[in-house]
Amino acid sequence: MVYRSSRITAMVLKVFFPSCCSSAESGILIGRWISEQNSAVILAVVHFPFIPVQVKQYLSEVQQVTKVSVSVLGSWSNSKQEKEESLSEFLEDLGTIFSHEPWIQISKEGDSKFWSCSTLQKHSNNPKEEEIILVYYDQRKVMLSHLHPPLATAPSTDHKADDASKLSAVFDTVAKSKILFMTDRYHDGPIKLTHWQSDGVEASIIVELMKQASVPACMLLTFLLSLISGICRSSKLSTCEQLGHRLQHLQVISSNKKAQNQTQLMRKANIFVSLLIDVALGILLMSWLYRKNRIGHLADTLIPVADHVAEELQDLLQWLMGAPAGLKMNRALDQVLGRFFLYHIHLWISYIHLMSPFIEMILWYVGLSACLGLTVALCILSDIIALLTFHIYCFYVYGARLYCLKIYGLSSLWRLFRGKKWNVLRQRVDSCSYDLDQLFIGTLLFTILLFLLPTTALYYLVFTLLRLLVVIVQGLIHLLVDLIDSLPLYSIILRLCRSYRLAAGVKFRVLEQQDGKPLRLLMQINPLSYGSVIQTYRLPTYSCYPKDSWTSLCKKLFLGELIYPWKHKGEKQD
Structure with a gap:
């Protein structure tokens, strides 16, 4: 049977007990009392012998550092190790020394594998009996995990947020008590504790020395990277x-500034793992390219492919200069545009053949950039595609500008027929009276532009489709780059290997439920789903999806305005 967190109400006394302390020697329980929830979070067990004054002094020092109100909450009796009746009486007397209400007593129940839990209220005139729920929890998992708030889009958000706020007090208590876990039963001091790190505190002097030595190196590296980053941002x-x-x-990685919270720490880790995997994939690509002379084969195939594309464009222009699909075009304009574009193709072929002796060497040096990461190699591929299809881009710009000029000319002349004009200062259409000569010239120009529009529109349509084909290929490459840049790989690996580190909540499994005895539950961590992990820790990318809607995009295509889908948000389009 599994109890969700909402099943545990504030009407009972809840004692959160770490399962790692189940084999601890007899002593006293220290932890935090959460009065608003009527809950006690046990953090450690202090072993005998001890001096109460030293315990109080130690707990006050812990409170000053952790800002957690840690106190002695009760006693712990392990009957396997101590069987004298005087021990139980002594543990009860400790309640008068530390004076905590209620005084929690946890002891072994004979041969049972569970522990009995009761409360003692010596200083109360009207002691009341409370129902007790003893919740066992894995202190290591709670210590290392980060409890995430529920998503705002989830149903019943108010109840989940209330449960999360109650659980966060338990998680925060354990997480903020790190200094308490630095002392264990092997410590030479007067206080000996049992907690999740009782087997020994992990430490490495080599790691600490590397941290100290890395501070000046990180400062120098950050300064150099800021200079290079400013140079790179100047290029498009x-x-x-x-x-x-x-x-x-x-x-971000080399910064010596300490992460303020768990989100910043996870962001650093995600960036670091993303860089490592990106560089590893780039090195694999580079090793594949330089094996079996693949660079030379790629250079040998590049020139024939460029020639083939140029020949296909020439055939397309020859088709447009005739009667494409049986359409009757304006022959004079058709011939002028066709020869103009054919001349550009001729220049492009000459440029490619002029560069052909150096292409293999250029590709050889470009291939070395893959060691900087697969994303850098993909961006270089996108730029190479942009350079190899530069003539198609020129055709698109020429056709779009000519088509846009005619569309705006026709719209302006159409307003002339209706006695309207565009007010540039007020950005609106106002009424206007025209004389006969203006109307005659306007009619003549409108007729000329209208009959030349189909020829211009056909060229614009063909080259826009070619341009969109190139943009789609580049868009797919940039989508892959964005996926590598933004995917929180460390968080996904952490969710796969140590799911408890990313907690979405908890569930309670019933261990024992008998009348007249405390209800014993086991608190288990519910991990975040993979979709929530990606949504929560997704890294921001430099590139952006088109900010225009499909309606705005179609409107720009119809009016002949230039479209740059890779433009950043807020950046002006030329």
Whole structure:
């Protein structure tokens, strides 16, 4: 049977007991009392012998550092090790020394594997009997885990937020008590404790020395990276933007500023793992490229492919200069546009053949950039595609500008027929009276533009489709780059290997339920779902999806306005 966190109400006394202390020697229980929830969070067991004054002094020092009101909450009796009746009486007398109400007493129940729990109220005139729920929890998992608040879009958010706030008090109490866990039963001091690190506190002097030595190195590296990042941001090439983005990641990792919370710590870890995997994939790609002379084969195939694309464009232009799909075009304009674009293709072929002796060497040096990461290599591929299809981009710009000029000319002349004009200062359409000469010239120009529009529109349509094809290929490459940049790989690996580190809540499993005895529950951590992990820890990327809606995009295509889907938000489009 499993109890959700909402089943435990504030009408009973809840004692959260760490399962790691079940074999501890007899002593006293120290922890935090949460009065608003009527709950006690046990953190450790103090062993005999001890001096009460030293215990109080030690707990006051812990409170000053952790800001957690740690106190002695009760006594702990392990009957396997101590069987004298005087021990139980002595443990009860400790309640008068530390004077905590209620005084919690936990002891072994004969041969049972569970522990009995009762309360003692010596200083109360009207002692009341309370129902007790003893909750066992894994202190190590609670200590290392981070409790996430429920998503705002989830149903019954108010109840889940209330449960999460109650549980967060337990999680925060354990997480903030790190200094308490630095002392264990092997410590030479007067206070000997049992807790989740009782087998020994993990430490490494080598790691500490490396941390101290890395501070000046990180400061120097951060300064150099800031300079290089400023240079990369001045360029609009995808490669430079990706390098600038990765340099910012390196600045975050190399910064000696300590993370303020769990989110910043996870962001650093996600960036570090993302960089490692990105570089590892880039090195694998580089080793594949330089094996079996694949760079030379790629250079040999690049020129024929470029020639083939140029020939196909020439055939397309020849088709447009005739009667495409049986449409009757304006022959004079058709010939002018066709020859204009054919001349550009001729220039492009000449440029490619001029560069052909150096292409293999260029590719050889470009391949070395894969050691900077797979994303850098993909951005270089996107820039190479942009350079190889530069003539298609020029055709699109020429066709779009010519088409846009005619569309705006026709719309302006159409307002002339209706006695309207565009007011530039007030950005609106106002009434206006025109004389006969203006109307005659306007009619003549409107007729000319209207009959030339189909020819221009056909060229614009064809080259826009070619441009969109190139943009789709580049968009797919940038989507892959964004996926590698933004995927929180460390959080996903942590969710896969140590799911308790990313807690979405808890569930309670009933261990024993008998009349007249405390209800014994086992608190288990519910991990975040993989979708919530990605949504919570997704890293921001430098590139952006088109800020225009599909309606706005279609409107721009119809009006002939230039479209740059890779433009950043808030950046002006030329």
